[in-house]
Structure formats: structure tokens, C-alpha cells
Amino acid sequence: MRLNQTIMNNEKEWIEKGYAIPLYDRRAVAEKTKSAPYWIHFGAGNIFRAFQANVVQNLLNERILDKGLIVAEGFDYEIIQKMNHPHDDLSILVTLKADGSVEKTVVGSVVESLCADTQNHEDFFRLREIFANTSLQMVSFTITEKGYLLTDGKGNTLSSVAADMENGPEKPKSYIGKITSLLYTRFQAGATPVAMVSMDNCSHNGNRLYEAVYAFADKWSESGLTEKGFKDYIGNSGKVSFPWTMIDKITPRPDPSIEEILKKDGVEETAPVITDKHTYVAPFVNAEECQYLVIEDDFPNGRPPLEKGGIIFTDRETVDKVEKMKVCTCLNPLHTALAVFGCVLGYDLISKEMKDDVLRRLVEEIGYEEGLPVVIDPGILDPKQFIDTVLNVRIPNPFMPDTPQRIATDTSQKLAIRFGETVKAYIASPQLNVSDLKRIPLVFAGWLRYLMSIDDDGTPFELSPDPLLDDLLPRMVGLSLGCDDNTEEKIEKRIRPVLENKNIFGVNLYDAGLAPLVCIYFREMLAGPGAVRKTLEKYV
Numbered sequence: 001m002r003l004n005q006t007i008m009n010n011e012k013e014w015i016e017k018g019y020a021i022p023l024y025d026r027r028a029v030a031e032k033t034k035s036a037p038y039w040i041h042f043g044a045g046n047i048f049r050a051f052q053a054n055v056v057q058n059l060l061n062e063r064i065l066d067k068g069l070i071v072a073e074g075f076d077y078e079i080i081q082k083m084n085h086p087h088d089d090l091s092i093l094v095t096l097k098a099d100g101s102v103e104k105t106v107v108g109s110v111v112e113s114l115c116a117d118t119q120n121h122e123d124f125f126r127l128r129e130i131f132a133n134t135s136l137q138m139v140s141f142t143i144t145e146k147g148y149l150l151t152d153g154k155g156n157t158l159s160s161v162a163a164d165m166e167n168g169p170e171k172p173k174s175y176i177g178k179i180t181s182l183l184y185t186r187f188q189a190g191a192t193p194v195a196m197v198s199m200d201n202c203s204h205n206g207n208r209l210y211e212a213v214y215a216f217a218d219k220w221s222e223s224g225l226t227e228k229g230f231k232d233y234i235g236n237s238g239k240v241s242f243p244w245t246m247i248d249k250i251t252p253r254p255d256p257s258i259e260e261i262l263k264k265d266g267v268e269e270t271a272p273v274i275t276d277k278h279t280y281v282a283p284f285v286n287a288e289e290c291q292y293l294v295i296e297d298d299f300p301n302g303r304p305p306l307e308k309g310g311i312i313f314t315d316r317e318t319v320d321k322v323e324k325m326k327v328c329t330c331l332n333p334l335h336t337a338l339a340v341f342g343c344v345l346g347y348d349l350i351s352k353e354m355k356d357d358v359l360r361r362l363v364e365e366i367g368y369e370e371g372l373p374v375v376i377d378p379g380i381l382d383p384k385q386f387i388d389t390v391l392n393v394r395i396p397n398p399f400m401p402d403t404p405q406r407i408a409t410d411t412s413q414k415l416a417i418r419f420g421e422t423v424k425a426y427i428a429s430p431q432l433n434v435s436d437l438k439r440i441p442l443v444f445a446g447w448l449r450y451l452m453s454i455d456d457d458g459t460p461f462e463l464s465p466d467p468l469l470d471d472l473l474p475r476m477v478g479l480s481l482g483c484d485d486n487t488e489e490k491i492e493k494r495i496r497p498v499l500e501n502k503n504i505f506g507v508n509l510y511d512a513g514l515a516p517l518v519c520i521y522f523r524e525m526l527a528g529p530g531a532v533r534k535t536l537e538k539y540v
């Protein structure tokens, strides 16, 4: 059984093996989509294939939509070359339910995949054609938090961004430079409206995308590299919107245990690949069943009826509340706490960590006691029920192959949103006292301990990728486990610049009054092998 367009002539075998297959004429859908695209997504990673692509598949099956999706990859072209093209853009979604049952779906809603690479003339020409088409209604993104960065950890403009700003929209190399250049194509083709929809886990993600794109438009306009009016098209015309969103569906990396299931069914060539840019991809994706996508309803060129596929459209204020609930308190902080301590305590599965009493108590206390008091009820999802499901059903699901190592990726980019917002809310509240926060500082100390890349038994382990490692790791040099030399002064001197960094924590932890506690916890975690667990048991 080969995963490519031939399955449409060989449906019986797939259906007999329990696969749901596309119930529409895929060739006809592809033809219509290519001639009048309405939705292009950037970031051909796992969440897109597990969530957005499957929503469109369901709507195609139900004849609510008659066009599919185009996907573009602007960072890791190997995904397109090694997964999309060899499989004719089909992928298998394996849904792992908490009762242990498994649902297998061949998703065929993606009908074209392109490398957003200005060196790849054919693909970039096609992207310009898509952006010039009046039919285009939405451009969405799952490109990770760092995809929107224009500067490095020290605040210096990235060299690719600086070069693109200097050279203009012709052949940019940076991600946002390419996106802004494509918007310039749309501007030149009649300045028709479009919605630019970030679906990444960053606070006010629409603003993050807007600010990055506007910085290019501003610079290019100022230097006369773009025609008059482009900057206003992006910033003031009301024609280009940047809605805010909240997306939620735990989508681990493709796991060998799931590959085994597919292999047993007779599916060929299912092996996952780790690309040179460290993306974990396979012809299949594995994900939980639960999913939420909440989008600010601001689509100046109209939009498909995605609400019929379960996507919630609402106002910006509600998205803000629901996103704060999920990303800042009820899910992602708990994930990050489990990620850093999981790596240090030698875990390779999040669900196993939930059987460890002290880790379970830690995330319950962060969620219910420290996070929940600052949550504003968004009205559309109940925060208490949400966190109950996260802690009792979703994270402990033993059938989900999610790992602390995946979630630990880019932690330096996530702490500000996942914990900093709560710290800020405590500082701002007349009723709450920031010094009551005891567990969040424990996670900060746990992250510093994680950065030493030595586990709690004293064995070295590999850190997950993070754009700030080059800045952060030198700070850890000279600190070692069980060393009498680890004086309070020495430790503080090393980590002070990190704790003061607002970009990392969202606040200066000294100004917030939390730094001394972080230093105490961190020092105790350095006492020797076993000290991390001992510290957790002492304080949680």
C-alpha cells in the first residue's frame, strides 16, 4: 500500500484496513483550487497536517467546500521534497484517543505544495501568482514563535533581515521578507484584500506577524524600494488584516510505535525523517482528538465557512482571553514545566511524568493555584473544565507519544508568554501578591538546571534546539553538580544577566522580586546527583 494518488484507484484495500479516505474527486478539487486558491498555509509541519488540513478534508467530504489547500514551506524545504512531493501531498492522520482506540484517515485536502524560496524560481513565481489572485482570502502560518523574529537574542537585526531590508522585495531570503514581498505582489496586482492569520502559540500572534511585516514595508517604502502606498496598504488601508488566534491540539512528533501500526497494515515507506533543520516529519502525523481553533473574525476578502468544521470565529477580546487561558495558564506552562523537569529527570514520555507524584502535584499547583486566579473567563470555554481535561485526560493519555524533549525546544522563546504574563498579572493585581508565586520560580530554576545538560543522576544529555543556546550555555560554564565552589555569590553572578532579561521572562525577575527565590532553588538543585528531585519534593 503506497501513499500517493494511486490510492484513489485502490480504495477498497485501504478501507478494509480501517482507513477513512477522501470522499471527493481529488483531481477536480485540485484543479479548482489551483485556478482560484482561497487559502494558502505557510509551515508544512505536523500541526498543519493534523489539524487545518483535516478540517478542510471534512468540509470537502461533506461538500461544504469544493476547494482544498495549498501549503508553502519557507524554512525547511526538505519537508516538501521528502514528504509532500513523494506522496502527492497526501498524509495519514492517526488520531490517538484516550480510550486507546485509534482512527486512521488519509488526508487529501492539500493539493499543491511549494518551497517559498526565492532561489527556486518556479515555486516562487507560482507563489507570486497565488498572491496576485483576487480569490485569495487567507494566508495562515504555523512557523513557530521564532519564525517572526527579526532580531537575535541581543536585539541585533538578523543578518538576513538586514540584507533584505536593504535590497528590497525582489529576492528576499528571510522568512518575513519573503512574505512581505509576496504581499507587495498582491499590492501591485490591484491591492485586493486578504487576511494574514498567524496560528502560532505566541501571545497576540496577529500583532507579532503584523509588526514583522510592517517593519519591512516601512523600511522598503522609506528607501523607495516599493511603490507609494504599499506601507499604507499593509498598515492603514483596512485591506490587510492580521487576526489573532488560539490553536490547541497536542501533536507530538511522528512516533515509531505509530509507524509500526501502519507497517502492519501494509503501508509502505512510512519511516520518519529528521531533517537537517531538525524538523521531525513522516508520511503520517499522530495527534490527540481534542482540538480548538479560535479566530478573530476579521477577513476583509471574506472567508470559507470554516465554522462548519468546528473552527470558532469570534471577536478579538474573546480570542485574547481564550489564548491567555490556554497559552499563559491552563496548558502550555504545564507543558513547559513537564518539559524541563522531564529532561532533567530522565523521562522520554509526558504521560509517564504524570504518574510521578511530585511532577503531577507541581503542574496541578502551577495550574490551579498560581495560574487560575489570573484567568479571565473567555465565556466560550470554561477555564476550570479546560484545565481539568488537560490534567486528567489529555496530558496523561498513555497512548500519546509526546516527549519532554519536543516541548523543551525553544524554551527561551516561550517562558515570557507561558509564565511572564502570569507574573505581570500578579504584579498588576491589587488582590494578588507576586511573592505568593512559588512554583513558577521553581520552573525557572529547573530551566537553568536543564541548561547544564546533565541529568539528575549526573549523566550528560542532549539539549533540544533553542536559538539562545549560544548566549546561554557559556553562563553555565564553571557551575557543576555537588561542587563546594557553588557559592551563592558565584551562582548569582553567573545567572543574574539571564534573570534580568525581559525578553526571556517577560519581566526583569529582580524587579519582580522573584530572582532571589530562583537563585535559592537553583543552588539547591546543584547540590549533587538527586538534588533536583529532592528540591521538588521539599517545595511541592
Ligand SMILES: NC(=O)c1ccc[n+]([C@@H]2O[C@H](COP(=O)([O-])OP(=O)(O)OC[C@H]3O[C@@H](n4cnc5c(N)ncnc54)[C@H](O)[C@@H]3O)[C@@H](O)[C@H]2O)c1
Residues within 6 Å of the ligand: 042, 043, 044, 045, 046, 047, 048, 073, 074, 075, 076, 142, 143, 144, 145, 146, 147, 148, 175, 199, 200, 201, 202, 247, 248, 249, 250, 251, 252, 279, 280
Ligand atoms: N505541535 C503542537 O502540538 C502544536 C499545537 C498548537 C500550536 N502549535 C504551533 O505550531 C507551531 C509548529 O508546530 P508543528 O507541530 O507544526 O512543528 P513541526 O516541528 O512539525 O514544524 C515546524 C514548522 O515551523 C517551521 N519553522 C521552524 N523553525 C522556523 C524558523 N526559524 N522560521 C520559520 N519557520 C520555521 C518548520 O519549517 C515547519 O514548517 C508551534 O511552534 C506552535 O506555535 C503546535
Ligand SMILES: O=P(O)(O)OC[C@@H](O)[C@@H](O)[C@H](O)[C@H](O)CO
Residues within 6 Å of the ligand: 145, 201, 247, 248, 249, 250, 251, 331, 332, 335, 336, 406, 407, 409, 410
Ligand atoms: O509547539 P510549541 O513548540 O510552541 O510548544 C510545545 C507544546 O507545548 C505545544 O505544541 C502544545 O502541544 C500545543 O500548544 C497544544 O495545543
